[in-house]
Amino acid sequence: MKRRTLVGIAACAVMAMTAPLMAADWKPDGSLTMQIGFGAGGSTDTMGRVLAKVMEDQTGWNVIAENKTGGGGVAMFTGIAKMPPRGTVIGLGVNMPILVNLVRRGDELPFDLESFDYLGTISKAELALVAAADAPFDDLPGMIAHAKENANMPVAFGAPPQKLLMDVAARTTGAEFNMVTTEGGAESMKLVLGGQVLAAFSSGEHFPHAEAGTMKVIAAGNAQRLSYAPDAGTFVEAGVNAYVDPYFYLATTKGTDAEALAAISGAIENALASPEVIEIVNNAIKNDPLNLGPDGTKAMMVDGLANVGVLFAK
Amino acid sequence: MVELSTILAGFGDAFSLINLAYVLLGVVIGQFVGAVPGIGPVMAMAIAVPFTFALDPLPAIAFLIGVNKGGLVGGAVPAVLMNTPGTPDAAATALDGYPLAKSGKPLKATKMALFSSVTGDTFSDIVLITVSAPMAILALKMGPVEILALMIFAFSVLAGLVGNSLVKGIIAAALGLLFATIGSDPENYTPRLIFGMWDLYDGLPLASVAIGMLAISEILRRLSETGGKVEAAIDLIDTGNPDDRRVTWDEYWSCRYVMLRGAVTGTILGALPGIGSTAAAFMSYAFTKAASDDPQSFGKGNIKGIAAAESANSAVVGANLIPLLTLGIPGSVGAALIISAFMIHGLQPGPLLFENQGRLVYGLFGAMIMANFINLWVGQLGLRFWVKVVTAPISVIFSSAILMCIVGVSMATSGLFGVAVMLVFAGLGYLMASFGYSLVIFIIAFFLGPRLEISVAQSLALTNGDLSQILRYPVAVALLVMSVVAVAYLLWRNQAIQRLEQKDDANV
Known part of the structure; x- marks a missing residue:
């Protein structure tokens, strides 16, 4: 409880300091819609809905959260890219699906990175490769060795970047994996617990099982080691030159009025500093909020596109 | 093992006035949005989730459970009274519910739906409260290969619903599966059949297809039949016999095995994430029809x-x-939303939930029991209201239903694209029904299709594409054998029924 109070005080202090920076006169014409690129009930949806509610409470604007699914945000950002820039609709998505599709079929997409004005990020997601506690390996080199010795090495994945990481691992090391597709982290965890797969990717779904001692972290899929499991090495450390850094980010249509951009990104910044949002981000992805700001978000997307290009290079 | 004192404390927490109020509110909202075609409890829950932040965990989750449970009862109302199920799992209810309502017994039909819904719900709650841990282990042991075999078994049982023409049934099923392949493939995420429309990347919006096919197409058909006459959507015939307006104990008791079978089917499919309530409803219906002495009456x-x-x-x-x-794995969108309510309050469901939050979990169980009773009570009152509503002129009922469907689908899919898809499928549904193709078979195939495809992909990956490896999975083999037997039996029986019907026709 003490920590929460401290965070609260810190948040209030940050808010007090940043408040004057906000363009106080601008407000959306009607309501501000936050389109969430994922379905109801996931971690993006939960964080987005709470963020929208806190923004509404803090600014007095009418902020509506709605889900717009399709291609992990591609459909939602397609809509936003085509809209007139009125400053009334913003999108919340994850960078990876957008970047992967831009690399793989950029010519088919009606937008590129320049089609948006970026508003900020909520946080970075951490991607772990996990296994059952009694799995016959403890780290990625061990798992690769196990795959080479055994005919079957089933690994569950629930999104394209996860499969890419294992594809690069297979290419680099010559090990073969039985890649088992799932609908997402929760189903992947079920397969690990049921013993049908030996390893699986998790963006937080394994926490209760790690706590119960039934699962362990094998490797970190990000560029850096995981904040909650600093002992597990990354793919890069194991000699597999690949990583993914998924960010939850917000953007709107290119050409939106500068005053509106400043007001909205300021509102996001303030809301991210609120104890409610800090708490929900902690709860949803076991990480603190991390706002790269408008410029930092754009830089993250541009660098990310180059990195994803490397993942696909054969 | 959770201590008795924790259990009692949990139940004690649940039975407070404030929780009662939230459960009641949840049930009322759930029944209302369930009964209005187009909106549905899932959307109501999605909207309510962030507002539960301000509440304590127990009333927050109890409220959402109330909405979820209320929605189940409400969902049967438009299916029975208007033959326009708002969700595909209520489509099975419409098969017999609507004919009964049309024959002048709408209260009996809706009450039977209410009673059997609460009965099935209570049964699975009791299973949840008493033996959830062993059930969860059982669910874990059902791997992708077993699930694939189970889905094949589900499809084969549904052969009993094919109706008069086997060929038309197969065409409807194939069409459903074809539409289910629209969107990204589950292994390499390549877009299929989307023709540049990225809104289709995750597949056709389920709400649009279900409501277009089941509700709007039925409304179109009925409108074309009215020919501009002003008449009530349903006739309340007062026979003077009060038994036509209620379900007698004898009727309820005569369904005890039917309900038990339904509850067991539902509980098993519910414990296995991903298959869903639509398959459960139709499988139970098909089992009951197959086991009946008088299958023609269905x-x-x-x-x-x-x-x-x-x-x-x-x-x-x-x-x-x-x-x-027990595992933190949601089996449906409604369940995923309950997880997100847990998450908002800093709780993550998983193997330690009972140990760390035993009191909350048993509080939740208490709230569920409460919700079942309230569901029964609110349902009794609500049904009279809904039955009154549908005695309004057909022009008023159907035009407002179409409006609600459009509003609901545009909310569920965030835009008019979903509405356009709904209208396309309304047209397709109208045509299919006119030419005698089963919409029900189409919808089941469409809803099970994506899961079937994932299961096939998973099974192939696990067995290295070697079919003979299936022998290593005895449960799967048993299910496959049962599938063959079921198909053979049901097709034979289907033909026997048809011969009987032809004989009846000849006699007339």
Whole structure:
């Protein structure tokens, strides 16, 4: 409880300091819609809905959260890219699906990175490769060795970047994996617990099982080691030159009025500093909020596109 | 093992006035949005989730459970009274519910739906409260290969619903599976059949297809039949016999095995994430029809058909909480939203939930029991209201229903694209129904299609594409054998029924 109070005080202090920076006169014409690129009930949806509610409470604007699914945000950002820039609709998505599709079929997409004005990020997601506690390996080199010795090495994945990481691992090391597709982290965890797969990717779904001692972290899929499991090495450390850094980010249509951009990104910044949002981000992805700001978000997307290009290079 | 004192404390927490109020509110909202075609409890829950932040965890989750459970009862209302199910799991209820309502007994039909829904729900809640841990282990042991075999078994049981023409049934199923392949493939995420429309990347919006096919197409058909006459959507015939307006104990008791079978089917399918309540409702209906001495009476207002469908689809919802609370795995969108409510309050369902939050979990169980009773009570009152509503002129009822469907779908899919898809499928549904193709078969195939494809992909990956490896999975082999037997039996029986019907026709 003490920590929460401290965070609260810190948040209030940050808010007090940043408040004057906000363009106080601008407000959306009607309501501000936050389109969430994922379905109801996931971690993006939960964080987005709470963020929208806190923004509404803090600014007095009418902020509506709605889900717009399709291609992990591609459909939602397609809509936003085509809209007139009125400053009334913003999108919340994850960078990876957008970047992967831009690399793989950029010519088919009606937008590129320049089609948006970026508003900020909520946080970075951490991607772990996990296994059952009694799995016959403890780290990625061990798992690769196990795959080479055994005919079957089933690994569950629930999104394209996860499969890419294992594809690069297979290419680099010559090990073969039985890649088992799932609908997402929760189903992947079920397969690990049921013993049908030996390893699986998790963006937080394994926490209760790690706590119960039934699962362990094998490797970190990000560029850096995981904040909650600093002992597990990354793919890069194991000699597999690949990583993914998924960010939850917000953007709107290119050409939106500068005053509106400043007001909205300021509102996001303030809301991210609120104890409610800090708490929900902690709860949803076991990480603190991390706002790269408008410029930092754009830089993250541009660098990310180059990195994803490397993942696909054969 | 959770201590008795924790259990009692949990139940003690649940039975407070404030929780009662939230559960009641949840049930009322759930029944209302369930009964209005187009909106549905899932959307109501999605909107309500962030507002539960301000509440304590127990009333927050109790409220959402109330909405979820209320929605189940409400969902049967438009299916029975207007033959326009708002969700595909209520489509099975409409098969016998609507004919019974049309014959002047709408209160009897809706009450039977209410009673069997609450019965199935209570059964699965009892399973959840008492033996969720072993059930969860059982669910874990059902791997992709077993699930694939189970889905094949589900499809083969549904052969019993094919109706008069086997060929038309197969065409409807194939069409459903074809539409299910629209969107990204599950292994390499390559877009299929989307023609540049990225809104289709995750597949056709389920709400649009279900409501377009089941509700709007039926409304179109009925409108074309009225020919501009002003008449009530349903006739309340007062026969003077009060038994036509209620379900007698004898009727309820005669359905005990039907409801038990439905509840068991629903509980098993609910404990296995991903298959869903639609399959459970139709499987239970098909089982009941196959086991009946008088299969011809199904589809013509047999009260057992209602009991079979409603007990099964309601049992799924309670059972969905088995993998959710014990493993943190949601079996449906509704369950995923309950997880997100847990998450908002800093709780993550998983193997330690009972140990760390035993009091909250048993509080939740208390709230569920409360919700079941309130569901029964609010349902009794609400049904009279809904039955009154549908005695309004057909022009008023159907035009407002179409409006609600458009509003609901545009909300569920965030835009008019989903509405356009709904209208396309309304047209397709109208045509298919006019030419005697089963919409029900289409919808089941469409809803099970994506899961079937993932299961095939998973099984192939696990067995290295070697079919003979299936022998290593005895449960799967048993299910496949049962599938063959079921198909053979049901097709033979289907033909026998047809011969009987032809003989009846000849006699007339």
